[in-house]
Amino acid sequence: MTPRYSVFSLLRNALSYHENWQQAWRSPEPKARYDVIIVGGGGHGLATAYYLAKLHGIKSIAVVERGWLGGGNTGRNTTIVRSNYLWDQSAALYEHAMKLWEGLSQDLNYNVMFSQRGVLNLAHNQHDLRETLRRVNANRLNGIDSEFLNAQQVKEMVPIIDLREGGRYPVLGASLQRRGGTARHDAVAWGYARGADALGVDIIQECAVNGFRIENGKVTGVETSKGLIEADKVGVVTAGHSSVMANMAGFRLPVQSVPLQALVSEPVKPIIDTVVMSGAVHAYVSQSDKGELVIGAGVDGYIGYGQRGSMQVTEETLAAICELFPLFRRMRMLRQWGGIVDVCPDASPILSKTPVQNLYLNCGWGTGGFKATPGSGWAFAHTIAKDEPHELNAAFTLDRFRTGFLIDEHGAAAVAH
Amino acid sequence: MLQITCPHCGARAESEFHNGGEAHIERPKDPAALTDAEWAEFVFLRDNPKGLLLERWNHTQGCRRWFNVARDTVTYEILAVYPMGSQPPALDPRRYV
Amino acid sequence: MSGYRLSSGGQIDRARPLSFAFDGKRYQGYAGDTLASALLANGVDLFGRSFKYHRPRGLFSAGVEEPNALVTLRSGARAEPNTRATVVELYDGLEASSQNRWPSLAFDVMAMNQLAGPLFSAGFYYKTFMGPTRKAWMLYEYFIRKAAGLGAGTLLPDPDRYEEMNAFCDVLVVGAGPAGLMAATAAASSGARVILADEQSALGGNLRGSASAQENLAGLAALDNVTLLARTTVYGYYDDNTLGAVERVADHVAAPAEGQPRERHWTIRAKQVVLATGAIERPIIFGDNDKPGVMLADAGRLYVERHGVAPGRRVAVFANNDGAYRSVAALTTAGVAVSAIVDARREIGAEAQAIAAASGAELLLGQVVTRALGGQRLSGIEVAAFDPVQGARDGAQRQISADCLLVSGGWTPTIHLASQAGGPARWDDSLTAFLPGEASQPWRAAGACQGTLDSAACFAEGAQAGAEAARACGLSPNPVSLPGAKTEPLADVPLPVWDARPPHGKGKAFVDLQHDVTASDISLAHREGFRSVEHLKRYTTLGMATDQGKTSNVTGLALMARERKLSIPEVGTTRFRPPYTPVSLGALAGQARGSHFRPTRRTAMHDWHVENGAEMQAAGLWLRPRIYAQGSETVEQAYSREARQVRASVGMVDVSTLGKIDVQGLDAAEFLNRVYSNGFLKLPEGKARYGLMLREDGFLWDDGTTWRLSETQFLMTTTTANAAPVLSQLEFLLAAVWPELKVAVTSVTEQWAGMAVSGPKSREVLASVLDDLDMSNEALPFMGVRKGHLNGLPVLVARLSFSGELAYEVYCGAHHGEAVWSRILEAGKPFGMIPYGVEALGTLRIEKGHVAGPELDGRTTAEDLGLAGMTSRKKHYIGSSMLKREGLTDPARLKLVGFVSADGGKIRAGAHLVAANDTSSPPRSLGHITSTTYSPALEKYIALGLLEDGPERVGEKLVATYPLKNIDVDVEVVSSHFFDPEGSRMHV
Amino acid sequence: MIDSYLRQSALDHLGLAGRTSEEPEKAAVRLGEKLLPAAVNLRGDVADPAFVAALREALGVEPPSAPNTVATNGEVALLWLGPDEWLALQHGAAPEAEAQMAAKLRDALGDLHAATTEVGEQYVCIHLAGPKAREVIEKGCPLDLHPRAFGGVGHCAQSHLSKATILLHQVSPGEDGEPAFDLYTRRSFADYLWRWLEDAAGEYGVAIVAP
Secondary structure, three states: OOOOOOHHHHHHHHHOOOOOOOOOOOOOOOOOEEEEEEEOOOHHHHHHHHHHHHHOOOOOEEEEOOOOOOOOHHHOOOOEEOOOOOOHHHHHHHHHHHHHHOOHHHHHOOOOOOEOOOEEEEEOOHHHHHHHHHHHHHHHHOOOOOEEEEHHHHHHHOOOOOOOOOOOOOOOEEEEEOOOEEOOHHHHHHHHHHHHHHOOOEEEOOOOEEEEEEEOOEEEEEEEOOEEEEEEEEEEOOHHHHHHHHHHHOOOEOOEEEEEEEEEEOOOOOOOOOEEEEOOOOEEEEEOOOOOEEEEEEEOOOOOOOOOOOHHHHHHHHHHHHHHOHHHHHOEEEEEEEEEEEEOOOOOOEEEEOOOEOEEEEEOEHHHHHHHHHHHHHHHHHHHHHOOOOOOOOOOOOOHHHHOOOOOOOOOOOOOO | OOEEEEOOOEEEEHHHOEEEEEOOOOOOOOHHHOOHHHHHHHHOOEOOOOEEEEEEEEOOOOOOOEEEEEEEOOOOOEEEEEEOOOOOOOOOOOEOO | OOOEEOOOOOOOEEEEEEEEEEOOEEEEEEEOOEHHHHHHHOOOOOOEEOOOOOOEEOOOOOOOOOOOOEEEEOOHHHOEEEEEHHHOEOOOOEEEEEOOOOEOOOOEHHHHHHOOHHHOOOOHHHOOOOOOOOOHHHHHHHHHHHHOOOOOOOOOOOOOOEEEEEEEEEEEEEOOOHHHHHHHHHHHOOOOOEEEEOOOOOOOHHHOOOHHHHHHHHHHHOOOOEEEEOOEEEEEEEOOOEEEEEEOOOOOOOOOOOOOOOEEEEEEEEEEEEEOOOEEEOOOEOEOOOOOOEEEHHHHHHHHHHHOEEOOOOEEEEEOOOHHHHHHHHHHHOOOOEEEEEEOOOOOOHHHHHHHHHHOOEEEEOEEEEEEEEOOOEEEEEEEEEEOOOEEOOOOOEEEEOOEEEEEOOEEEOOHHHHHOEOOOEEEOOOOEEEOOOEOOOEEEOHHHHOOOOHHHHHHHHHHHHHHHHHHOOOOOOOOOOOOOOOOOOOOOOOOOOEOOOOOOOOOOEEEOOOOEEHHHHHHHHHOOOOOHHHHHHHHOOOOOOOOOOOOHHHHHHHHHHHHOOOHHHHOOOOOOOOOOOEEHHHHHOOOOHHHOOOOEOOOOHHHHHHOOEEEEEEOOEEEEEEEOOOOOOHHHHHHHHHHHHHHOOEEEEOOOOEEEEEEOOOHHHHHHHHEOOOOOOOOOOEEEEEEEEOOOOOEEEEEEEEEEEOOEEEEEEOOOOHHHHHHHHHHHHHHHOOOOOOEEEEOOOOEEEEEEEOOOHHHHHHHHEOOOOOOOOOOOOOEEEEEEEOOEEEEEEOOOOOOOOEEEEEEEHHHHHHHHHHHHHHHHHHOOEEOOHHHHHHHHHHHOOOOOOOOOOOOOOOOOOOHHHOOOOOOOOOHHHOOOHHHHOOOOEEEEEEEEOOOOOOOOOOEEEEOOOOOOOOOOOEEEEEEEEEOOOOEEEEEEEEEOHHHHOOOEEEEEEHHHOEEEEEEEEOOOOOOOOOOHHHO | OHHHOOOOOOOHHHOHHHHOOOOHHHOOEEEEEEOOOEEEEEEOOOOOHHHHHHHHHHHOOOOOOOOOEEEEOOOEEEEEEEOOEEEEEEOOOOOOHHHHHHHHHHHHHOOOOOEEEEOHHHEEEEEEEOOOHHHHHHHHOOOOOOHHHHOOOOEEEEEEEOOEEEEEEEEEOOOOOOOEEEEEEEHHHHHHHHHHHHHHHHHHOEEEOOO
16 A cells, blocks of 8 residues: 655654655566556556556556656656647547646646646747637637737736747737646656556566567567566557557558757746747747756657757757747756657547557657646557547547548647647 | 768758658559558558668758668668669668667 | 965966955955855855755865856846856956845855755655645745746846857867867877867866966967867767857956857867866765865865965865875965865875875874764864775764865766767776766767876877877878876775765765755665666756756765665666756857848848838748738728729739749650649640649648740749748659659749739730730730730730739749839829738638638648549549548538628638537537638628538528637628639639 | 849848948958849750750850869859759849840750759849858858868859858859858848848958959
């Protein structure tokens, strides 16, 4: 039984010099077989395991992770959470995630520091304005809180922004989702891991998957660096490595793995209280609770598994950021890193069954995966448990690229995060 | 920041180039003969390998010519550059897990 | 008050006193001082407050690794928070202030945090602040954010400029110490293009100021194949031997000179790199090891030798290696009293003994410092016997009074760049340090950064590395003479001591000083399962502060190794990422500022538009006239007037931004027939045709007219937005898909200025200015194209209509764009001809139901937009095969229709369409409005939109709802061809 | 007749003529516009003797087959743009020169598979010279302009300068430490590029000249 975290447990442990805290999760050796194996110990994978155990009563679950959990895109993103997507299907899925976010710390008894500080998507020209208004209205019709701010209202909300009146990329207005914001990325992985572990899920780190055992079209196990682990069902949630996994299972994906870069500045006292995103100039910024400016760039234009991108991408992003916030020029970049994001042609994810029976796939989140973590895990758990998608993810099939029922979230969702 | 050797202009900065995706994707010669699934495969499905990738690049800010590149998608090392329409040189098919 | 200025010595210019202020108090220093050395010389020992507990902190180092002495430099628009006092060169009038304290550095209310200290264990915030309500976190966060964040950034725009430079060289040498100097000298001797960069204010590293260094540098400076960059930090090692560096051009003065950049960002592409990046000393931890007055031993030496400043009056030394004895020697030479030397080793070498003896200090071997004593500064130390196996012993602690403790725990080679461009770091047991791993790019390391600490050896290694680098570039270096340096008998091999506390030692033992990460935090992380290096860092925030753990990472690893009962390399090291030290965002943004941020593309008529009252609007990078407002006209009034006048008489709009592609070759027609969805084989010479381009997946991509100028030459036009993409696509198809076709495509977008002359009077106007063209309907029929002359100037005239009126497009050479434009307007005067903007252009096309950007949004098909007739069934073309998939033929797809408001009221773009009887809340969207305008021709608001089974709903009453403003407008679904559906007007 | 019309460079609005410096030699960078060159874009097979002969006949120059090189007869220069593409350039020619050059080429090429496109009016030519001319270009252009790498006079390259596509042609060696370049860009980018160059040259001292 995992003891609950609270200010009281903190006080109690403080008195015993913190000598009595238990480990947040066990580090078990893999069993010979499980009902379900989730490949990938990132936020989505751990959330999937958590909801499988919690909502679908599946007892025997393992999460296998090649490195340390939360070490992929979960620990490398810019932690933005919002649900103001254009199309009904996306909106429904991301809004479901948003509702889960709103109770996540309490549900997991782990403070994921979900901060609903609001997300602004800036509009810099007539085209942006038109798309923004269309999206804001679409959001409202989908029951998603969404507002439009004119330039002056943007200025009031973000006093340090330079509206660049008459400039090349003036701020003409912005959409605002007040319920959007940020969360502590590591905490999401750790909170789900602790929660899943408490429900009996085996989390197996430093265990690489080298192949799948497939017998007459049906997956029956996973070949790992710790040997074969049998399973009735296998869910693959490996983001940038989805194609590598699919390749092992004998099929291909409409996915490209490209570098996405981000950086943080040195910490400064609070200077910007919301998340500001600009699609036109491919930049977004927020300030972490520690005081670091968290800045995200656009993706590189080629396939890259190197968890690093080109200098020029960072330079272009910072040029854009410094145009919007000229006072940032004297602040300093402290850390820079890259992730591997799996991008679908229609900028929407795949949450689907696959050509291999009992093998399920959750990928294609591109640059927008973090915000979807709870909803993605929730829907994927359903898909695996019931062997059919929930209506929330019914449209996000692998098959849509054959049928042409694409969910094109390009452009209208600003930077697709 | 990659340095790419354009077969015509020589070694140039990545910023002069545009990536055109996986190479040797043959456009079907008899379009009518294909099913939707086969078309979807041609248009959307890609190897997206972690390792050796044969891809197309265009020297957009230079001679504007297209050419093929063999690149390691982990180290980003460019292993070969060869013209459109020709077969790739024999290379060790690096794969990482 | 313990630091003081020595009466002589140091590389400072005592003839040049400088006045400066810290926290408002004025002090004096000298040229050659850093802010840190000058404050130390003035007896200042309190420099800052720690991040979490707000504990008083003093000077810890003399370089970029400084974790404590962070100040806000300058003020106003040039304020720079979190600046290391140790790297700030002193200038006259310098102003700095301390951070993260209130009300003052000496008395900081937040120091109360120390009382709650026991609560603030690693990761405590993950375990609480979760109640009472879900929203409660927002309140806690408000206070947590206020408490966090070190210094405050300026709120004013940065007045300084930043520049960039692309540099190329054969050999880049990073670090200008003994090894780097020799490497550069050797490489340069081959004639190689060499760049030598060093982060310090002067080149030379440990040799700064020495005769041999001066001679060396003078020699290098004289060579035109060598570039010397001082004050330049090479911060990142990127792919293909591209390195990023920042040159601090004017950070050492109050403000940059006119036109001078503050910083210059260098992108250096090197054939070969020599890394001579040195090493950073590391501490040994013990109780309350963060007391002001506790300082790295080598820093103490530097303050004495470089700045002529004594770090204290009663200096004690704590070491586990000989390195510290260099500092003792330096202090002794400068006449600074060393009271005690505590060395964990039981035996030390003769040289060290000699130095100790000469210093007159009490030498305590086999002992360690277990705790620092004092209040806001060090007053003494506790010393206990040490056993290499059991560690320090509890019990009888001896106390020694001291106001400064110099600590040396050995050296940590600076392998950041090597790690960014190489394999995992190599652990060296004798040095107990990580050394560069295998190079994955052409670099070689030399000197201290690969564990060589002896100067003579550094010279030799550097020279060899430089020569090898030159040879690797195919050049032949000459032998270089090495400066005479006696091999030092001092051995830097340390006795592994990480944590000198006895089992029940008192006081907090800080591993990461800036982030207040203690040894017990690391134990806790281990206890809770955060055992991988990355988890350790993320959970405890070890090494995540602005000093990036330069003096704490290895110690942290050692303590985790102790917990896990593994060796340090088994626990692993973290991979270093750029930057080596923080880099200002301005430098990275460079010149791309203001009008340089993105180009503004101007048509040939741009100035005319502006001079004639046009309100310009962005279309991609282009600027186009939106309206030509007269007097106090609103946008709507202006475009209505313009559109009305076009239909009534004649107007002209600048269409120069349309993409134009010259398509030539025997197979040109065949080629176009494959890229357009409609037929082009039979297009006769002298005729134009409207064409649709699809994406391979069957969705609409672009449209435009293409003109057949001859059997083998076509002029293709594209939308403004797709000009470049379409050209690339055509080039791609010719190169990759149909190489057999004999076709050449060339962009001529900017060769031609284009203007559309529309309206019933357009024929008369053009007839009056064209020299030689018969403009009659017979001679120049609808869609006809002719070459002609306008006052002798060659022009192309095509009879095309986007407005539904009799209309022509006139193309002329761009140099004459404005001339031709004005000439035609002049000829139009009698007819009241007007220029019109893209708003009126939109109005006219909406009245005709022509689609444009808002409908061609990449998500629609030809069928959606009622253009199915333009998708040939007889031929194959790009996109044809995927056009018939169920997803693209689904009856439920949104299709283009027109809308008129019931009461003539405004219909808003972005409004959604819902059934009139839909009472659900929110109602279900059946589609949305794409384009909308007031129609002067119909004298009401009209709109285009995409609607479920649109065409079947013509005649239905719907509601255009705009939830954002809670506006509902009753609309009727109508055909999208609002005006002159027969097209009679344009065929006259 | 054409002369009755105003031919306008895309930099016309900057009034450069009125801003020319009295003592340009004092500036480390000299900037000026070479007005309205005639230019024809050529496509053809350099391996085909007939194509080469046609160019020789029409222009008096043969197309260079070496990448990034320029062949000139003093009047017309042929700049290598690609394996089968060249730019025929003529400075200070009459307004009709471009059309005439193109006509001559078409006649000479006959029905060879080649393409001739008039493109002079989409270019603007900015001339940079002086001891710091190279540095100014290197600020925004990723080309290595060191003679050892670029090749010096008679060499050209296409690249980008900041965000504008350029064609760079070195026209003076700079042994005297004063290299000179002709820099061609699309006319719609000319205003942007000129302002960028003038600003970037600021720290060295810049003089506007009429080359």
